[in-house]
Amino acid sequence: MLTQLTIKNYALIDELQVSFNNGLTIITGETGAGKSILLGGLSLILGKRADLASVKDSSKKCVIEGVFDIAKYNLKTLFKTQDLDYESLTIIRREILPSGKSRAFINDTPVRLDDLQVLGAHLLDIHSQHQTLQLTNDDFQFQIIDALANNDNYLSRYISEVKTFKSLSAEIEKLHSQKAESLKELDYNLFLLKELEEAKLVDGELETLESEYETLNNIEEIKDKLGQSHQLLDNEDVGITSQLRDIKQHLSKLVNYGSQYQSIYNRIDSSLIEMDDIFTEIENLEEQLEADPNRLEVVNLKLQTLHNLMQKHVVSSETELIAIREDLASKVTETENLDAHIAEKENDKEQLKTKLVSICKTIHNNRVKVIPKLIQQLESILATLGMPNAKFSIDLKQSNIFLSNGSDVLEFLFSANKGGQFNDLKKSASGGELSRIMLAIKYILSNYTQLPTIMFDEIDTGVSGEISNKMAIIMQEMSKAMQVFTITHLPQIAAKGDHHYKVFKQDIDEVTQTQLKKLTPEERIVEIAQMLGGVDVSNSALEHAKQLLN
Template sequence: MLLSLSVQNYALIEQLNINFANQFATITGETGAGKSILLGALGLIMGNRSDLSSLKDKEKKCVVEASFEVSKYNLKWLFEANDLDYENTTIIRREILPSGKSRAFINDTPVNLSELQILAENLIDIHSQHQTRELEQQNYQISILDAIGSNSENLKEFLILLSDFKQKSKELEQAIADKNTLFTAQEYNSYLLNELIQVGLQPNEQADLEEELLSLNNSELISETLSKLVSSANEEQFGFINALKECKNAFHKIAPFSTSYSELYERLNSSLIELEDITDSSFNLVEKNVYNPERLEFISGRLQTIYDLQKKHQVSSIEDLIEIRNQLDEKVLLVDNLEEKINKLNAYLSAKTADLNATAKKITENRSKAIPIFIDKISSILFQLGMPDSQFKMELIPSNQFLSNGKDELELLFSANKGTSLGSFKKVASGGEMSRIMLAIKSVLADFSQLPTILFDEIDTGVSGEIAFKMGEIMSKMSANRQVFAITHLPQIASKGDAQYKVSKETIAENTISKIVKLNSEERIVEIAEMLSGKQITDSALTHAKTLLN
């Protein structure tokens, strides 16, 4: 419930601090005294947008702060879900700076407006005379049945399922779109991939083939060169191997005489070993270097295939072709993967559809059970409010698609009088009738909800006399389980409050300010008498006021 409200530098309010109790409180005052300002301040607490026009003094910041007792309303989950510190006495604060920037806090933790709105809608319901149009909105009508039918948990489950269903449906749409996009190029990509796979490209293959081709094309020259080296090395009389061996043997004799000679000996020995190895390698290469026209033809063809592929794909190396082959493989595989993903998503959505339908069925069943309860209760209340012949017709119409709150559409028809056709509220109900209907609905919902605080803003529009008295009684009865406020112009309703607050404004030194004060017993008599007879209070008005209060 709302414990206190503090307002600084807002509209006509310089400074306001007021406490409230868990009771039925009425708020009265002349037209233009500032009751709408009080609502505006509460609207900021509810998360409404702000602007600089709200500042009374444009050089100072505006601060609106409200404290709520929330221990009885099972809201810890909401605080945890929004990463907020939970306190049994929760404080909401809004600040509007002279720069125009607005800030919001819950228990001194900065929050954005959406987070503030989520919490505030669980703390207070502000119903103004202009909000009777809610009755014409199907979602609001269905929410009445959901409250009576205890559909809260079913709706939570349905929303979780629906959110997941919508997300997976989007993934399916995207997968299908991607598949269709890729499928147009799939055949050509598969052809290119198969062509590269059949060629069987290997890393460094091109360089090796080009080297082998060069050797085959120069086979005769290579053989001549290698043979000449082998022959020169091993010629019996003048071969350089034999000559080097003789030198080595000669240096072997003088090596012990000096380190310089021994070093030369070692170098000759190393050179001899290297030349012998070169000669052996050359001899082996001569043996291997056999002209092979079939191999030459194969290599030439193989290289031409590689060159053609490089030209086709506009690359210059076999490594680039291998990379293209890998990319094509991924593209072709992607289509296969998308097909598999689509099949899995279809299966998943089919299962979720079954879950959604099962939950929606439970929601519909509870709503169907709630319809006669609602009609019976609201008809009884409207009878008290002077509408004994009112009729309601509510019919659930199955929808073929999942809506945000199930699979039901609702047809709600109303008639206020006998002999008149059933129709929408807008067509068949007057302003006063709409006010009474809305109060009756709020009264019914009060028995099925845990909402801590409700504020009626001039819901008595269009009614007077005995009906207003009954409306006050109904609001007083509602306050047995919750805090109720009523902003009213009618003394019959004002007198029913456990407490009464008066909003007024006064001009001091050309400065107009609004204030709100709690009236004591004597002040209430005077205020209600003034509501009955105007500024010139008569004795009969005072007597009537005392009667109403008693």
Template sequence: MLTNLSIKNYALIDSLSVNFKDKLSIITGETGAGKSILLGALGLVLGNRADSSTLKDTENKCIIEAQFSISNYLLESFFKENALDFESETIIRREILPSGKSRAFINDTPTTLQVLQALSEKLIDVHSQHQTLQLSNSTFQFEIIDAIANNFAKIESYKRGLVLFNQLKKELNQLKATQEKAKEQYEYNLHLFDELNKAVLKVDEQEEIEESLDKLNNIEEIKLNLSEAQSIGLNDEIGLQTLLISFTNNLNKISGFSKEYKELFDRAFSLKVEFDDIAAEVENLNETIDFDPSELVKLNDRLQLIYNLQKKHGVKSIAELLVIQEELSVKVDAVENSSGIIAKKENEVKSVAEKIDELAKTIFQQREKAIPVLVKKLEKSLSNLGMENTRFQFKLTHSNQYFVNGKDELQLLISANKGVNFGELKKIASGGEMSRIMLSVKAILSEYLKLPTIIFDEIDTGVSGDISQKMAEIMQQMSENMQVISITHLPQIAAKGKQHYKVYKQDIANNIVTKLIELTEDERINEIAEMLGGKNITTTAIEHAKELLS
């Protein structure tokens, strides 16, 4: 509920602050007094664009504040999602600087116009004649039907499902595109993979082959040196083994005379044991070494294969070739197994589609049930507003196309008089009729939804007499469930308000300013009397005003 509006330095307003109350509030004033200025200022708080031309004094900034009581609006999650401090009495402030720049605050926290607009939609609905065009909008028509059908929870579930469905469809299309692209390279990748796979490469294989080839290519020198080493080591007379035996025996003979000699013998003996082992291994290698031409060819061929593969793939090691082999395996598998992956994704898409189709069907069925209820309520309300011959047709069709709120298409047709064919609303109804239809719609919605504060900006244009009395009764009835503010020029509506405000201009030192005051009971009688009979208020007008107020 809007509880206070404060405006400083805006258009013809120097400064004003007004408190608003619940139920039905009335705002009246002569044409040009500044009612539109008041709405313009409120529009800035609600997130409308602004520039420095709105400033009364271009040297100072414009400040507009609106206070709302929101404890029953269930907006805690909105404030949390947008990093705002939740207050049951929330203040929205808009500042327009002389430079034309503007700033917006919610409970003193800076915010963006986008967040401001999103919040204001939940707090206040400013309804003007221009907004009656909403009636021709199918989205708005669906909102009316869905309110009666209690469809909003189902539609939210449908929307979440639709987001998932569209995401899965996107993924499926990407998979198919990737598959097509991969197919183009499949044969070549398969050839490369098979080539590497048949090579059966091992990480350390190249080093081992190069070492083996080094031995085979130097086999004669190796054989010669092993033979000479064997002769030096094992010659019966002057071989190292014979000499070491003699050397060790001499030390053994004196090892018992001191610890020092014993240590020398032990070291010499260890040396002899190690040499015996080396000599035996040299003898064994010399006897087993053999030159195998076929092995040399085999190893050379294998090494050349490795070199060719490395050159082909632009790498320098078998480890890198094995990485490429794994990558090729993935690419080949992606094509060979893609049918299964795509089939799985298609099943996911189908499963989600079935669920949202079922939801959409339920939404459609609930809408079918709600439409006769809506038509009956509309026609009854409009009959009271002087449109007793008005008839409505809502043509609802369940389609195969996914829309944001279901799978239905809607066409609203209207017949304003007996014997007149049904036609589109915007072509059949006049401005005054559209206003009465919109008022009826809002009244019906207030029965089913917790609507925000609504401001009717001269919705009564084009009506008078008994019709205006009926419109006033509808607004008064609506105000039992919500705050209603009506800017009106009709005394019948003005008299129904719980409180009454007047907008007027005042000349202060040759400076025209717009003022807004709440009228006392006597002031209210005079205001309504003036609305009834003009500036020259008569006793009859006063009595008539009192009668309306009573």
């Protein structure tokens, strides 16, 4: 429940701090006194977007802070899910800075507005004329029925499973699209893959083939040059090796005359050894050389194939061609396996659909069971609220579509007059009737679920006299299990409260400010007397006020 509210620098409020208790709390005040300001401040700590125009002094920070006792609300799991520190006395604070930037805190932890809205929905329900219109909304009507049907666990399972079902359906649709695109490319990919596979690509082969081609294509010139080199090295008279041997012979006679001669001798000896080795290698190369036109043609064709493929795929090596071949093979395999993958996912979807149909059936049956009870309770309460001829017709039909809260299609119809035709609520109920229906529904819900603190903003619009007295009694009953606030202009309702606050304007230092004050028993008598007879309080109005309070 809301235990304390602090508002600083907001609208016509300079600074306000007020404490609240459980039970039924009444808030009264003249039109324009600032009751909407109070609601606006509360809305901010529930996650409503901030507006710099609502700040009283734009050069200062605006702060709205609410303290909530949540020990009985079973919200530890929610706090854990939202990654928040749980405190049985939880403090929510909103700040609007002079820059226009807004900040929100839960127990001094900075949070986003959507986090504030999630928690706020469990703490405070501000009932306004706008919320009354929820009565005509299917989702809200289902919430009423499901609360009585105790469908929470089934709906949680359904929401989780239907999320998976939709995700799976989207995945299957994506696979079908992928298959359609892949089939368009399959023939071309197979053609490209066949070309690359027939090329029998080997990593590093291009360089070897180019070398072999150059040799085979120039074999006569190579043989000629090797032969000439062979003769230059081995000619008996003028060959290099013969001359080196002669030089070595001459120098061998000088080695004993000094180290410098030994050094040059050693170098000539090394050169001779190297020349002999070169000669042997040239000789071997000559022996290996043999013209092979057939092999030259094979090598040439293979090179042409490789160069054509590299040009076609815009690459510069056979390594890149091999990578393309592997990628194409993977795409072809993936396309060929898509049917099996789709069939597997379709099977999973069908099993999940069977499970969802079963859950929907349970939810539907539970709803059907409680509808007569809901109708009976609604009509009974509304009869006490001056609507003795109010009748409801609630019809559920199962569809084959998975909707947000099951597969049911709901028809929630109303007739206000005896013998009248059933019609949509928004077409057949007036504003005052809708307010009474909403109060009846909130009362019924309070008996089946843990509602948060509720604030009724002039729910008594359009009613008076004995009916308002009955509405007050219903709010009193609700306040035994929860904290209830009601903003009212009717003395019959104001007199039923456990606590009474007055909103009023006051000029302080020539500045109009909104104030909120808890009334003493004596002040309360005067306030109710003024609600009965106007500002000039008569003795009869005072007596009437005392009677109402007693």
